[in-house]
Amino acid sequence: MNPVSRTVATPFAKGHGCANSFIVLPDPHGRLRLTADTVRSLTDPHTGAGADGILRAVHCAAAPEAATMAGHAEWFMDYRNADGSVGGMCGNGIRVLARYLVDTGRCEPGAFAIATRAGIRHVDVPDRSDDLRGPVTVAMGVPEFPGPDRITVTTSGGESRWPATHVDVGNPHAVVFVDDLADAGDLSIAPTVEPAGAYPFGVTIEFAAVRGADHLALRVHERGVGETRACGTGACAAVAAHRRHTGQTDPADYRVDLPGGTLYVSVTADGAMTLTGPAIITTMGVIRLARTQGRRQPRKACPVR
Template sequence: MAGGLRFTKMHGAGNDFVVLDLRDGAPPPDAAACARIADRHRGVGCDQLLTVEAPRSAGAVASYRIWNADGSVAGQCGNGARCIAAWLVRAGAAPASGAFAIDSPAGRHEVARDAAGGFVIDMGIPDFAPEALPMRGWSAPQAEYALEVDGIVLRFGAVSMGNPHAVVEAADLAHAPVDRLGKALQAHGAFPESVNVGFVEVVAADHLRLRVHERGAGETLACGSGACAAVAVLTRQGRLPAGAPVAVDLPGGRLRIQYDPASGHVRMGGPTAFVFDGTMSGEDQP
């Protein structure tokens, strides 16, 4: 790209992104270029790269796509959705107050504002069908699954939030083997397209602690879709009261999740931050 690659660095609860404005129809970087941009030593550094593009549905203000740090494509990113909403408002492409809609790879999302002026994203309806993840070995949804992983029988819930999630309950989250078991479950043949693995500790009926090992990125400071998945799975298992708002604490900050089984929708609120704007240039420039 002549003149360098202009970008915005953002984060949502520590889950960090490089945002590219491609609303003029410019092509996105290829997978190798995405990985170079995401490199924390030779590039800008991020968990995911987000591209802002023209809307795909009537009435939406824009769409976005997602690439993981390794250059693989992602279908959903809750923290990224909030950052895209904030980016669009700052760019004047979305209203500074009131609701609007954005398109993600997983579909259309309504964006509302909370009392503090932050963003609440309608993350859609969780899909518990094994084929939605996809997950092999089961033909019907189960509240809990069991697989032999790394020499132990690991029990977990599973759901698609537009991207696949396995949710493992942990009694002591601080000492949970997130990296070891996260990688092992991601590599299991039951998940042909890998899976995001969340380890969750139930603190109270309205309070969870969560760590997520994301496919293509490793453990991140926060995962918005993972927080939604944890609340959806635990509600389905009867571990949380249906419809109640839940505070989900991740290493990078707190997200607010509400899953309403009556409507089927999950809504997520949390922080967003602009870190800096810049231009990437030099021989590593895509």
């Protein structure tokens, strides 16, 4: 018998990391029909809940793209940008999802794994029963510099053009260093990136100003969204580009200021990064979404690293 779809009441939550906002949809058995149109409708600030993206939480065993990771993590983060496109990784999003899983009793506080399209990521949600707004940490891995090396970014108005560094943190970034963050201009419109084929699936662009040896400030145009108040993978990408430009190889801790708040990036001797910052659930409610009816999947315990 073919699966039957119907519209049913579905729980949801809304949260943010440094004002980078997300809708969380718990879908443990993988029954939600999350189309691009549905994502755009839900994230619209006027006709939906309003958010920069959607985090669908699915048991790995129920998500075809995460089935091979089921032995290492219980939950898979199915991340969607506000325009409906699929994302591989989201540094603020995964911390918000981790907070949600702990706040709702789906995972115990402490360290556990979450699967993403970029692979397994380990998160740490401190056991602070009296502080649901405390920081959450995620191990981001080692950023890559896949090239090409000669990337240029031009402001949407065409007034300024800069060289950029291509950094991959589970998703693609182009990092530009500027003297003044205002030089980025209007980031509601995507800057132009060349060569045109460098980012076939789009790119998130960081405009970074150096405030000190271990202190950066950013503005971000996030692919599929526009200018966002913060970007976790963008903070890591900017730190990686800064270290490459300065030749820094020693372990270090960095502060990254964004319009929505401050994130902290720690780098080990081998280049691996952790990202720490606030992750706050602000709203919980119920919406109606199309859901496929089928057999339930068994629940597993959260693996720890």
